[in-house]
Amino acid sequence: MNVDNAKSQMRKGMLEYCIMLLLSEKAYYTSDIIKRLKEANLLVVEGTLYPLLTRLKNDGLLAYEWQESPQGPPRKYYVLTDKGAEILKQLDAAWGELENTVRQLKNRRLLIEN
Amino acid sequence: MNVDNAKSQMRKGMLEYCIMLLLSEKAYYTSDIIKRLKEANLLVVEGTLYPLLTRLKNDGLLAYEWQESPQGPPRKYYVLTDKGAEILKQLDAAWGELENTVRQLKNRRLLIEN
DNA sequence: AATAGTACTTTGCATTGCAAGGTATATATA
DNA sequence: TATATATACCTTGCAATGCAAAGTACTATT
Numbered sequence: 001m002n003v004d005n006a007k008s009q010m011r012k013g014m015l016e017y018c019i020m021l022l023l024s025e026k027a028y029y030t031s032d033i034i035k036r037l038k039e040a041n042l043l044v045v046e047g048t049l050y051p052l053l054t055r056l057k058n059d060g061l062l063a064y065e066w067q068e069s070p071q072g073p074p075r076k077y078y079v080l081t082d083k084g085a086e087i088l089k090q091l092d093a094a095w096g097e098l099e100n101t102v103r104q105l106k107n108r109r110l111l112i113e114n
Numbered sequence: 115m116n117v118d119n120a121k122s123q124m125r126k127g128m129l130e131y132c133i134m135l136l137l138s139e140k141a142y143y144t145s146d147i148i149k150r151l152k153e154a155n156l157l158v159v160e161g162t163l164y165p166l167l168t169r170l171k172n173d174g175l176l177a178y179e180w181q182e183s184p185q186g187p188p189r190k191y192y193v194l195t196d197k198g199a200e201i202l203k204q205l206d207a208a209w210g211e212l213e214n215t216v217r218q219l220k221n222r223r224l225l226i227e228n
Numbered sequence: 229a230a231t232a233g234t235a236c237t238t239t240g241c242a243t244t245g246c247a248a249g250g251t252a253t254a255t256a257t258a
Numbered sequence: 259t260a261t262a263t264a265t266a267c268c269t270t271g272c273a274a275t276g277c278a279a280a281g282t283a284c285t286a287t288t
Contacts, residue, residue: 003204003208006130006131006208008127008276009126009127009244010127010205011276012123012244012275012276013275014216015276016120018219024223025222029235030235030236031235044276044277045276045278046277047239047276047279048277050238052275054237069285071233071285072284072286073236073285074284075234076235076236087120090117090120091120091124095216098124098125098128099213100154100155101151101156102135105132105139105154108139109138122245122246123274126244129244129245144267145265158246160246160268161270162245166245169244183266185254185264186253186264187266187267188254189267190267
C-alpha cells in the first residue's frame, strides 16, 4: 500500500465538505479555492475541483456569478445557496460522527494498551 | 445530492484507517469487525469488508489465522502486522491533519460570521 | 498576428464502497 | 442418508470520484 494513496482516499468525500465550508465564508473562484485549501493543508488540483464545483452547482448547492478579472478572462465566483447551507449543516453532523467514531476506536485501543 | 451518498463518500478511505485501528486492539474476524464498527457508529457491510481485508493482507499490513468456531465453519481472525502498525502511525498523522484542516476552515467561518 | 498568461473544461483511468448473488462448512432433523 | 438451517467467506458488476493530462477560450502585450 501507498500511504499517499490512503491519504488521497481519506480526502475523498471530505473535499465536498471542505469546499462548502470554505464557500460558506464568502465567494471564491477556483484558483482562490485551491490556494485557500492549500493554506489549510489540503492539496487539491484543477482536475478534481472543476468537476466537483459543477456537480455541486447542478445539485443546487452552489451558484456562481461571473466577475471581471484584473488580468485575463473573467472568473466564476461560487457561493453557497440556501439549499447548500442546509446540506452543509448535515455534513457538519456527519463529520462530527466520524470524528467520534475514530475517537472511540482510539480510546479503546489506549484502554487496552495501558 | 444525497446526504447519505456524501456520508458514504466521507467513510471512504476512513474505513481502512478505522479497521486498522480496531485490529491494533486485538484479533477480530469479519462479523466481529462489523459489529464493533457498528457500535462505533460506522456502518460497514460484507461486500465492502472482505475485499478490503484481502487487500490489506496482500499489502502485508494484516495477517490472519484460522480459528474454530463454536458453531459453523472456521473463521479468519485478522491481526495487524508490524508493517501495518507502521502504516497505522502514518494514517494517525494523516487523520490528525484532516481534523486540523476542517477545524481551520470552521474557525475562519466563525471569525467572519461573528 | 503572435505570444504569454490566466481561466475554465473534458477525457480516461484507477480506486473503492456497496448491493446482490454465490460457494463452502458445520450442525440439526427427518 | 438426505435435507434444511445457520454461519462464514468470496466474487461480480456498477457507480462515484480523485487526478493526470490535454484541450479550449479569453485578455493583454509585444
